[in-house]
Amino acid sequence: MTPVYMDYNATTPVASEVASEMLPYITEYFGNPSSGHIYGAKTKDAVIRGRQQVADLLGCLPKEIVFTSGGSEADNLALKGIVYANKNPNGHIITSQIEHPAILNTCKSLEQQGYQVTYLPVDHTGTINPEDVRKAVTKDTVLITIMHANNEVGTIQSLSQIGEIAREQNICFHTDAAQSVGKIPTRVDELKVDLLTLAGHKFYGPKGIGALYVRSGINIEPLICGASQEGGLRAGTENVAGIVGLGKACQLAVQEMEQRVTEMTELGRLFYQLLAKGIPGVVLNGHPENKLPNTWNISFQGINAAELLAVVPEVAASTGSACHHGSQTLSPVLAAMGIEKERGMSSIRFSLGCETNREQVLHAAEIIIARVKNILGKEG
Numbered sequence: 001m002t003p004v005y006m007d008y009n010a011t012t013p014v015a016s017e018v019a020s021e022m023l024p025y026i027t028e029y030f031g032n033p034s035s036g037h038i039y040g041a042k043t044k045d046a047v048i049r050g051r052q053q054v055a056d057l058l059g060c061l062p063k064e065i066v067f068t069s070g071g072s073e074a075d076n077l078a079l080k081g082i083v084y085a086n087k088n089p090n091g092h093i094i095t096s097q098i099e100h101p102a103i104l105n106t107c108k109s110l111e112q113q114g115y116q117v118t119y120l121p122v123d124h125t126g127t128i129n130p131e132d133v134r135k136a137v138t139k140d141t142v143l144i145t146i147m148h149a150n151n152e153v154g155t156i157q158s159l160s161q162i163g164e165i166a167r168e169q170n171i172c173f174h175t176d177a178a179q180s181v182g183k184i185p186t187r188v189d190e191l192k193v194d195l196l197t198l199a200g201h202k203f204y205g206p207k208g209i210g211a212l213y214v215r216s217g218i219n220i221e222p223l224i225c226g227a228s229q230e231g232g233l234r235a236g237t238e239n240v241a242g243i244v245g246l247g248k249a250c251q252l253a254v255q256e257m258e259q260r261v262t263e264m265t266e267l268g269r270l271f272y273q274l275l276a277k278g279i280p281g282v283v284l285n286g287h288p289e290n291k292l293p294n295t296w297n298i299s300f301q302g303i304n305a306a307e308l309l310a311v312v313p314e315v316a317a318s319t320g321s322a323c324h325h326g327s328q329t330l331s332p333v334l335a336a337m338g339i340e341k342e343r344g345m346s347s348i349r350f351s352l353g354c355e356t357n358r359e360q361v362l363h364a365a366e367i368i369i370a371r372v373k374n375i376l377g378k379e380g
């Protein structure tokens with residue numbers, strides 16, 4: 001059996017339907033969508049279609065979609081775009097301690113430019129209290145940015161409640177939904193967001209393409225200047241094949257959403273229950289219910305996660321800890337949740353996807369249980 005892939009939150013394979021839709025735009029249709037002739041018309045139509053498909057998934061207007069090179073660029077565009085457009089040298093952002101580096105490091109860069117940032121704490125489940133958002137608002141707050149679902153533990157935030165607060169206070173509200181789009185419903189009106197980030201490669205689209213939803217009437221400053229593509233918000237000849245692929249991935253997400261949620265929940269639960277039954281001291285990190293159905297962040301008492309993964313090459317998953325120059329540090333997300341170092345260092349993120357099946361889950365659980373017992377037996 002080939003290694004069981006359980007790292008879908010890192011990236012997903014491209015769905016076969018997505019790849020076949022993209023192929024003619026790599027081999028045959030090469031025109032520049034801005035060209036006035038027939039070659040351009042063909043790719044322009046493809047971009048229009050892709051934009052509509054993304055809009056259909058988010059429940060927004062096609063003109064509210066700005067294509068980017070991925071999630072990181074969309075996050076940068078949202079944060080810097082809003083802050084720069086506001087022209088307030090004391091501009092203030094509210095975010096959380098558990099955001100992806102694409103948000104946290106953009107905030108750090110803005111702080112170096114003199115702007116202010118509040119990093120809100122989370123509770124032990126990784127949940128932000130919406131009232132903390134309200135309390136953090138100042139007269140200079142120009143943006144609230146809170147991720148929809150966390151990439152490491154999967155905890156889902158109460159965006160609509162935070163969105164209410166943002167609206168009451170007349171503050172822009174962005175969410176990094178790179179991990180939730182395609183996995184759970186992400187309609188912008190239900191979430192009450194003004195800006196939303198998504199990344200194609202997290203839900204069976206290609207790498208190097210993403211989008212930022214920008215609600216009509218919200219003013220942002222472009223980061224890449226040039227010609228007038230993407231409504232003047234992101235210059236550069238369009239990544240047509242990428243847009244076609246992203247559009248198709250969105251269409252599949254609309255069609256398969258219910259089935260994906262049901263399957264991921266069932267397979268994920270089975271996997272966790274097998275591990276919990278087979279190994280003493282197994283703990284689930286993150287919110288037990290209010291979480292992405294595919295994401296299972298699990299601590300193995302008395303085990304170092306990196307060492308465990310090294311002896312389980314049959315399973316491809318990732319640790320919650322970052323390894324810097326050989327020394328392992330506790331994941332900032334787990335640290336923010338108040339998880340003590342030993343438990344944090346024993347945590348592995350298993351993220352399931354559309355190609356995960358029951359056989360793989362049983363196989364992965366069996367191998368992990370055997371190797372953990374082996375390690376504990378040797379140490380004990």
Ligand SMILES: Cc1ncc(COP(=O)(O)O)c(C=O)c1O
Nearest residue numbers: 070071072100102151178179199
């Ligand atoms: C929550 C979140 N935001 C942003 C990103 C960055 O996306 P990309 O790799 O497409 O730039 C990721 C990718 O890991 C993510 O999980």
